[in-house]
Amino acid sequence: MAFTEAERLAMARALELAARGPRGRNPQVGAVILSPSGVVLAEGWHRGAGTAHAEVDALSHLPDGAAHGATAVVTLEPCNHTGLTGPCAEALLAAGITRVVYAVDDPGVASGGGAERLAASDVDVAPHLLRDEAAAFLEAWVTSFRLGRPHVTVKWAQSLDGRGAAADGTSQWITGPEARADVHRHRAAADAIIVGTGTALFDDPALTARIDGELAEHQPVPVVIGTRALPRRAKLHDHPHEPIVYGTRDLQSVLADLRDRGLHRVFVEGGPALASAFLEAGLADRLLAYVAPVLLGGDRLSVTDIGVGTIGDARRLRIDSVTTLGDDILFDARFRERRAWPDSSAAPAAHTAPEEGER
Template sequence: MTHSDIEHTAMGRALALAQRGPRGVNPQVGAVILSPSGDVIAEGWHRGTGTRHAEVDALSQLPAGAARGATAVVTLEPCNHTGHTGPCSEALIEVGIGRVVYAVDDPGLHSHGGADRLRAAGVDVAPGLRGDDGRALLDSWLTVQRLGRPHVTVKWAQSLDGRAAAADGTSQWITGPSAREDVHRRRSQADAIVAGTGTVLADDPALTARRPDGSLYEQQPVPVVLGARPIPDDAAVHRHPQPPVLHTDHDLPALLADLRVRGVQRLFVEGGPTVASAFVRAGLADELLVYVAPTLLGVGPDGADRPALGALGVRTITEQRRIAVASIQRLGDDLLIVAHPAPGAEETG
């Protein structure tokens, strides 16, 4: 194997090690130390807030002097600041590392700059190895760094004519089993799921992520209930594997700030038309999942209407909320439209 091949393989191992660490406020990072001859001599990963970073975790396994002239292969640019632990760039310099290869630049306001510090100390630095894989691993964390808040996915199901429920409020089920299975799979990939008190009181959802056989996914989103109305003690949400987070107002920036502190990186909004509209109206919807069923609900005999979205603040056609469709997928008889704010649309932190 060439030296390049060895580093490429080592980065694959570092990416796998990174996934052993917890998702949360801090990024998942893995590190592999290669001897000057290309042999793996140490491995490490970050185990969570307050623990050693991946590079330091790997270096801690080596006797004094063993890392001199070695290569550190890391999934994220070594940090350059002191937080719960010291700068990884400084730790690498102190042990005499000769080369550092990493996948993704650190976008942190205070933590970036490790590569420059290493170069200034005479360390050979090679960024971008398997960068696409590194960004895929750190996607949600990188989004949080860029936006300063969790990534928000807003989901709703609707009839072909844009209704979320019949005139009397009944809505189970507009979509079929394949669409509902897809929703639960996506729930399992989120850190938290939010619903409004109206939906919780009307439908009594468990807000869990379930397989078609009814069993729970191992990864369960934290249930978040938004609104001032009290939730009954026997509500299904109280039987969720994780205790619900209750927010008694509709201050969405405050909600997102609180969830970020709690380690939430991906928020799944499934709270009915009022909550969905609030996130879209505030410019806080980074991704839209629209499940469209081949059915028509129209307006009730008494004029009652249950649109999938409510007021968005659009008064004239020039204020319309343009979106970019990323994909359209057929799920049984239903369609899933995945969309994002159109290029140039303002992101709100």
């Protein structure tokens, strides 16, 4: 599929606009309207349930007839259903749009099909411009939508010989300042950060996100899983958000509750038992392993039993990137059997149909 340079720039801009929308049950979507010559006519983004979708928001900034013959560039396939708002596909047709460029297919059973509706009305539909970038941006939303739980990133820091702590249990600091700063960037991008009670009691972490030494604008909600109570003087009680404590190891129910609270990006930080439990249960979508050039020896492994009894049962990973951070190395990986955004021809059914007001 051929795309113009103006369309590529417009899609990059649409992704920037999408990020302005609120996190939650609805996808963050951005749109740009281009004239036939490639000039930007209008921009828009989705501001939450019940508000105009990105395409309609962009069209609302134009006088009647100004979009006739124009191109709509949008990060997600225009929807084809009526909820609290009407179908975007119909709004684009009514405005006289003659070409639609989008990045990723809508995975919804009810909301999908916009591309087919547009093509049936002789609109030139061009899919998958900057698909990988848009899929990565919407990865958390589509995981929540399809699986009924938040997107889960499991992180650990380890020595070169695979240890998460020294023999006496101390683990601060295995990695250097550059790696720790990177962890804080990932914290700031998460909706919730999870630790077990062992980590909460032994390390007494603050679980805040700090950028250049200052509290980040967005702070993840601290979550503790385990049966032991937090001391009244624990640093977690000074967090900007009140900690959520679950006295259970039923990770499925924990994740379902977090999703119901509108928390769709979960960052699991520790310790080894909790990280291993997520891995064994098949609830990890992304892995961040920070490896430091130190040797610790001993039996305090960074990952323990994950239910692999033989090499044939090994959990195979796809390494998305390898990054040097000071003296340390970050491996960013996902499981080979799992795609961030499935091909439309092989997409499993969504966990639930969109609720009223959702896309």
